[in-house]
Amino acid sequence: KQEVTQIPAALSVPEGENLVLNCSFTDSAIYNLQWFRQDPGKGLTSLLLIQSSQREQTSGRLNASLDKSSGRSTLYIAASQPGDSATYLCAVKTGGGNKLTFGTGTQLKVEL
Amino acid sequence: NAGVTQTPKFRILKIGQSMTLQCTQDMNHNYMYWYRQDPGMGLKLIYYSVGAGITDKGEVPNGYNVSRSTTEDFPLRLELAAPSQTSVYFCATDGTLGGAFFGQGTRLTVV
Numbered sequence: 737k738q739e740v741t742q743i744p745a746a747l748s749v750p751e752g753e754n755l756v757l758n759c760s761f762t763d764s765a766i767y768n769l770q771w772f773r774q775d776p777g778k779g780l781t782s783l784l785l786i787q788s789s790q791r792e793q794t795s796g797r798l799n800a801s802l803d804k805s806s807g808r809s810t811l812y813i814a815a816s817q818p819g820d821s822a823t824y825l826c827a828v829k830t831g832g833g834n835k836l837t838f839g840t841g842t843q844l845k846v847e848l
Numbered sequence: 849n850a851g852v853t854q855t856p857k858f859r860i861l862k863i864g865q866s867m868t869l870q871c872t873q874d875m876n877h878n879y880m881y882w883y884r885q886d887p888g889m890g891l892k893l894i895y896y897s898v899g900a901g902i903t904d905k906g907e908v909p910n911g912y913n914v915s916r917s918t919t920e921d922f923p924l925r926l927e928l929a930a931p932s933q934t935s936v937y938f939c940a941t942d943g944t945l946g947g948a949f950f951g952q953g954t955r956l957t958v959v
Contacts, residue, residue, distance in 0.1 A: 768947065777955075779938060825891075829942075829948075833879070833904060834898075836940075836948055
């Protein structure tokens with residue numbers, strides 16, 4: 737059974753810092769890995785999608801890497817801003833219905 | 849450009865009542881999913897569908913039922929609501945290469 741772990745569970749940083757969120761998974765037989773952002777009381781917004789054949793994806797200040805063999809992904813946020821405050825979730829897709837397995841998320845607070 | 853639409857956004861049910869959470873998508877995706885999210889927990893898969901007429905159980909299916917008569921719609925039925933079903937419910941679709949897309953959620957309270 738696939739299990740996804742995210743560390744840290746919560747993180748508070750001053751504005752402008754670069755930061756790294758971690759995601760690990762137990763079964764390396766994945767199709768892809770997706771990072772989401774969730775604001776309080778809202779739905780999930782997709783940030784980055786990395787296919788199993790890819791090593792990284794970038795979008796603006798966000799960069800996500802994937803090391804499938806070691807079961808790890810990192811989300812790098814450059815020059816953090818208060819508007820980045822949210823919960824960040826990673827999810828891996830495995831076969832048999834293309835199901836997503838989610839981590840429990842990292843709650844990020846960027847302070848002025 | 850609606851994407852994935854869920855209704856209602858909020859609902860309060862009494863114990864033992866039934867209801868249907870609606871989900872519709874306009875992206876012509878074959879894969880659709882229902883998740884529930886409890887405070888401090890990740891999303892748990894309730895049911896999923898790989899296409900019209902085909903559904904299967906996820907990790908936490910007890911107390912729920914689904915149907916998939918069309919590509920667009922994937923309703924989730926709660927029978928005999930219980931306090932343990934108080935949660936936020938998310939419907940999602942999967943465009944395979946494009947990743948998953950989520951609705952805005954339905955916040956359900958059972959009292």
